[in-house]
Amino acid sequence: SYELTQPPSVSVSPGQTARITCSGDALPKQYAYWYQQKPGQAPVLVIYKDSERPSGIPERFSGSSSGTTVTLTISGVQAEDEADYYCQSADSSGTWVVFGGGTKLTVL
Amino acid sequence: EVQLVQSGAEVKKPGESLKISCKGSGYSFTSYWIGWVRQMPGKGLEWMGIIYPGDSDTRYSPSFQGQVTISADKSISTAYLQWSSLKASDTAMYYCARQSDSSSSEGGFDPWGQGTLVTVSS
Numbered sequence: 001s002y003e004l005t006q007p008p009s010v011s012v013s014p015g016q017t018a019r020i021t022c023s024g025d026a027l028p029k030q031y032a033y034w035y036q037q038k039p040g041q042a043p044v045l046v047i048y049k050d051s052e053r054p055s056g057i058p059e060r061f062s063g064s065s066s067g068t069t070v071t072l073t074i075s076g077v078q079a080e081d082e083a084d085y086y087c088q089s090a091d092s093s094g095t096w097v098v099f100g101g102g103t104k105l106t107v108l
Numbered sequence: 109e110v111q112l113v114q115s116g117a118e119v120k121k122p123g124e125s126l127k128i129s130c131k132g133s134g135y136s137f138t139s140y141w142i143g144w145v146r147q148m149p150g151k152g153l154e155w156m157g158i159i160y161p162g163d164s165d166t167r168y169s170p171s172f173q174g175q176v177t178i179s180a181d182k183s184i185s186t187a188y189l190q191w192s193s194l195k196a197s198d199t200a201m202y203y204c205a206r207q208s209d210s211s212s213s214e215g216g217f218d219p220w221g222q223g224t225l226v227t228v229s230s
Binding site for chain 1: 143145152153154155158167169170171203205208213214215216217218220221222223
Protein backbone atom coordinates (compact mmCIF):
# COMPACT_ATOMS: atom_id res chain seq x y z
CA SER A 1 0.00 0.00 0.00
CA TYR A 2 1.08 3.56 -0.66
CA GLU A 3 2.73 5.52 2.14
CA LEU A 4 3.70 9.09 2.88
CA THR A 5 6.70 9.54 5.18
CA GLN A 6 7.08 12.43 7.62
CA PRO A 7 9.63 12.99 10.40
CA PRO A 8 8.04 12.26 13.80
CA SER A 9 9.16 15.54 15.30
CA VAL A 10 10.61 18.96 14.50
CA SER A 11 11.72 21.53 17.06
CA VAL A 12 12.38 25.21 16.52
CA SER A 13 12.75 28.35 18.60
CA PRO A 14 10.22 31.18 18.28
CA GLY A 15 10.90 33.38 15.28
CA GLN A 16 12.86 30.70 13.45
CA THR A 17 11.77 28.80 10.35
CA ALA A 18 10.31 25.31 10.62
CA ARG A 19 10.39 22.94 7.68
CA ILE A 20 8.38 19.71 7.69
CA THR A 21 8.90 17.25 4.86
CA CYS A 22 6.65 14.58 3.40
CA SER A 23 7.95 11.97 0.94
CA GLY A 24 6.04 9.67 -1.37
CA ASP A 25 6.60 8.10 -4.76
CA ALA A 26 3.39 9.51 -6.27
CA LEU A 27 3.94 13.11 -5.17
CA PRO A 28 5.25 14.18 -8.60
CA LYS A 29 1.81 13.18 -9.97
CA GLN A 30 -0.54 14.03 -7.11
CA TYR A 31 -1.11 17.23 -5.17
CA ALA A 32 -0.27 17.38 -1.49
CA TYR A 33 -2.29 18.94 1.30
CA TRP A 34 -1.24 19.93 4.82
CA TYR A 35 -3.25 20.00 8.02
CA GLN A 36 -2.60 21.46 11.44
CA GLN A 37 -4.10 19.68 14.43
CA LYS A 38 -3.94 21.10 17.93
CA PRO A 39 -4.74 18.95 20.98
CA GLY A 40 -8.43 18.22 21.31
CA GLN A 41 -9.30 19.87 18.01
CA ALA A 42 -10.18 18.73 14.52
CA PRO A 43 -7.55 19.12 11.79
CA VAL A 44 -7.47 22.37 9.82
CA LEU A 45 -6.32 22.65 6.19
CA VAL A 46 -3.35 25.03 5.99
CA ILE A 47 -1.99 24.31 2.49
CA TYR A 48 -3.75 22.83 -0.55
CA LYS A 49 -2.50 21.77 -3.99
CA ASP A 50 1.13 21.78 -2.82
CA SER A 51 1.49 25.50 -2.25
CA GLU A 52 -1.86 27.30 -2.08
CA ARG A 53 -2.97 28.86 1.19
CA PRO A 54 -6.66 28.89 2.18
CA SER A 55 -8.17 32.17 3.23
CA GLY A 56 -7.63 32.87 6.90
CA ILE A 57 -4.34 30.98 7.11
CA PRO A 58 -1.41 33.25 8.07
CA GLU A 59 1.11 34.11 5.36
CA ARG A 60 3.91 32.51 7.38
CA PHE A 61 2.59 29.13 6.23
CA SER A 62 3.83 28.08 2.79
CA GLY A 63 4.25 24.89 0.81
CA SER A 64 6.57 23.68 -1.91
CA SER A 65 7.20 20.58 -3.97
CA SER A 66 10.31 19.01 -5.45
CA GLY A 67 10.21 15.56 -6.96
CA THR A 68 9.00 12.99 -4.47
CA THR A 69 9.12 15.42 -1.51
CA VAL A 70 6.80 18.19 -0.46
CA THR A 71 7.65 20.65 2.29
CA LEU A 72 5.56 22.73 4.67
CA THR A 73 7.46 25.83 5.77
CA ILE A 74 6.45 27.99 8.70
CA SER A 75 8.40 31.23 8.75
CA GLY A 76 8.73 33.20 11.96
CA VAL A 77 7.28 30.40 14.07
CA GLN A 78 5.04 31.47 16.92
CA ALA A 79 4.15 29.59 20.08
CA GLU A 80 0.62 29.09 18.75
CA ASP A 81 2.01 27.06 15.83
CA GLU A 82 2.91 24.21 18.17
CA ALA A 83 0.76 21.34 16.88
CA ASP A 84 0.76 18.11 14.91
CA TYR A 85 1.04 18.52 11.15
CA TYR A 86 -0.13 15.94 8.61
CA CYS A 87 0.43 15.73 4.89
CA GLN A 88 -2.18 14.10 2.67
CA SER A 89 -2.15 13.01 -0.94
CA ALA A 90 -3.33 10.17 -3.15
CA ASP A 91 -1.79 7.12 -4.77
CA SER A 92 -0.63 7.39 -8.38
CA SER A 93 -4.03 6.31 -9.75
CA GLY A 94 -5.87 8.88 -7.63
CA THR A 95 -8.02 6.14 -6.09
CA TRP A 96 -6.87 6.10 -2.48
CA VAL A 97 -6.37 9.00 -0.14
CA VAL A 98 -3.37 8.66 2.16
CA PHE A 99 -2.18 10.60 5.21
CA GLY A 100 1.39 10.84 6.39
CA GLY A 101 2.17 9.67 9.90
CA GLY A 102 2.25 13.20 11.28
CA THR A 103 4.96 15.50 12.63
CA LYS A 104 4.86 17.04 16.08
CA LEU A 105 6.14 20.61 15.91
CA THR A 106 7.58 21.80 19.21
CA VAL A 107 8.26 25.49 19.74
CA LEU A 108 11.10 25.66 22.25
CA GLU B 109 -20.90 29.24 6.52
CA VAL B 110 -20.00 25.73 5.39
CA GLN B 111 -20.31 23.42 8.37
CA LEU B 112 -20.28 19.73 9.23
CA VAL B 113 -21.87 18.77 12.55
CA GLN B 114 -21.36 15.26 13.87
CA SER B 115 -23.41 13.24 16.31
CA GLY B 116 -22.37 12.93 19.94
CA ALA B 117 -19.99 10.61 21.74
CA GLU B 118 -20.94 6.95 22.03
CA VAL B 119 -20.08 4.24 24.55
CA LYS B 120 -20.78 0.73 23.31
CA LYS B 121 -20.02 -2.88 24.18
CA PRO B 122 -18.12 -5.26 21.89
CA GLY B 123 -20.47 -6.88 19.38
CA GLU B 124 -22.96 -4.02 19.37
CA SER B 125 -23.86 -2.07 16.25
CA LEU B 126 -23.48 1.68 15.79
CA LYS B 127 -24.27 4.39 13.23
CA ILE B 128 -22.80 7.87 13.60
CA SER B 129 -23.80 10.86 11.53
CA CYS B 130 -22.41 13.99 9.90
CA LYS B 131 -24.82 16.74 8.82
CA GLY B 132 -23.70 19.26 6.23
CA SER B 133 -24.99 22.80 5.89
CA GLY B 134 -24.17 26.01 4.06
CA TYR B 135 -23.43 24.36 0.71
CA SER B 136 -24.85 21.97 -1.91
CA PHE B 137 -24.58 18.68 -0.03
CA THR B 138 -24.94 16.57 -3.17
CA SER B 139 -22.03 18.24 -4.99
CA TYR B 140 -19.07 17.45 -2.74
CA TRP B 141 -17.49 14.17 -1.65
CA ILE B 142 -17.48 13.56 2.12
CA GLY B 143 -14.80 11.40 3.70
CA TRP B 144 -14.41 9.67 7.04
CA VAL B 145 -11.15 9.66 8.99
CA ARG B 146 -10.19 7.61 12.05
CA GLN B 147 -7.83 8.79 14.77
CA MET B 148 -7.03 6.22 17.41
CA PRO B 149 -5.94 7.52 20.84
CA GLY B 150 -2.56 9.23 20.55
CA LYS B 151 -2.18 8.22 16.90
CA GLY B 152 -2.34 9.76 13.44
CA LEU B 153 -5.06 10.25 10.86
CA GLU B 154 -6.29 7.30 8.79
CA TRP B 155 -8.50 7.67 5.73
CA MET B 156 -11.40 5.22 5.89
CA GLY B 157 -13.41 6.00 2.81
CA ILE B 158 -15.44 8.57 0.93
CA ILE B 159 -18.94 9.03 -0.49
CA TYR B 160 -20.47 11.28 -3.12
CA PRO B 161 -23.95 12.06 -1.78
CA GLY B 162 -25.22 12.99 -5.23
CA ASP B 163 -25.24 9.37 -6.42
CA SER B 164 -23.93 7.48 -3.34
CA ASP B 165 -20.74 6.44 -5.16
CA THR B 166 -18.59 5.09 -2.32
CA ARG B 167 -14.92 4.11 -2.05
CA TYR B 168 -13.25 2.39 0.89
CA SER B 169 -9.67 2.19 2.01
CA PRO B 170 -8.53 -1.44 1.69
CA SER B 171 -7.86 -1.32 5.44
CA PHE B 172 -11.51 -0.61 6.21
CA GLN B 173 -13.32 -2.42 3.36
CA GLY B 174 -15.80 -4.85 4.90
CA GLN B 175 -15.30 -3.41 8.40
CA VAL B 176 -17.58 -0.38 8.11
CA THR B 177 -20.33 0.96 5.87
CA ILE B 178 -20.49 4.52 4.60
CA SER B 179 -23.82 5.90 3.41
CA ALA B 180 -25.64 9.18 2.90
CA ASP B 181 -29.20 10.52 2.92
CA LYS B 182 -29.22 13.52 0.62
CA SER B 183 -32.77 14.43 1.63
CA ILE B 184 -31.47 15.47 5.05
CA SER B 185 -27.87 16.37 4.01
CA THR B 186 -26.39 13.72 6.27
CA ALA B 187 -23.61 11.18 5.83
CA TYR B 188 -23.21 8.11 8.02
CA LEU B 189 -20.56 5.70 9.22
CA GLN B 190 -21.75 2.42 10.66
CA TRP B 191 -20.52 -0.79 12.23
CA SER B 192 -22.45 -4.04 12.51
CA SER B 193 -20.30 -5.53 15.27
CA LEU B 194 -17.95 -3.26 17.19
CA LYS B 195 -14.60 -4.34 18.59
CA ALA B 196 -12.52 -2.77 21.34
CA SER B 197 -10.03 -1.79 18.64
CA ASP B 198 -12.69 0.48 17.08
CA THR B 199 -12.24 2.87 20.01
CA ALA B 200 -11.22 6.13 18.37
CA MET B 201 -12.22 9.62 17.33
CA TYR B 202 -13.97 9.64 13.97
CA TYR B 203 -14.06 12.74 11.79
CA CYS B 204 -16.08 13.50 8.71
CA ALA B 205 -14.65 16.04 6.29
CA ARG B 206 -15.75 17.56 3.01
CA GLN B 207 -13.61 17.68 -0.08
CA SER B 208 -12.64 21.32 -0.67
CA ASP B 209 -12.96 20.93 -4.45
CA SER B 210 -16.31 19.80 -5.83
CA SER B 211 -14.63 18.14 -8.80
CA SER B 212 -12.32 15.90 -6.74
CA SER B 213 -12.55 12.81 -4.55
CA GLU B 214 -8.87 12.70 -3.62
CA GLY B 215 -8.12 16.34 -2.89
CA GLY B 216 -7.94 18.23 0.37
CA PHE B 217 -10.55 18.17 3.10
CA ASP B 218 -12.09 21.41 4.31
CA PRO B 219 -13.98 21.79 6.54
CA TRP B 220 -13.95 18.98 9.09
CA GLY B 221 -16.62 17.98 11.55
CA GLN B 222 -15.91 18.32 15.25
CA GLY B 223 -15.38 14.57 15.62
CA THR B 224 -17.33 11.77 17.29
CA LEU B 225 -15.59 9.81 20.04
CA VAL B 226 -16.51 6.13 19.99
CA THR B 227 -15.55 4.05 23.01
CA VAL B 228 -16.00 0.28 22.87
CA SER B 229 -15.55 -1.46 26.20
CA SER B 230 -17.05 -4.37 28.04
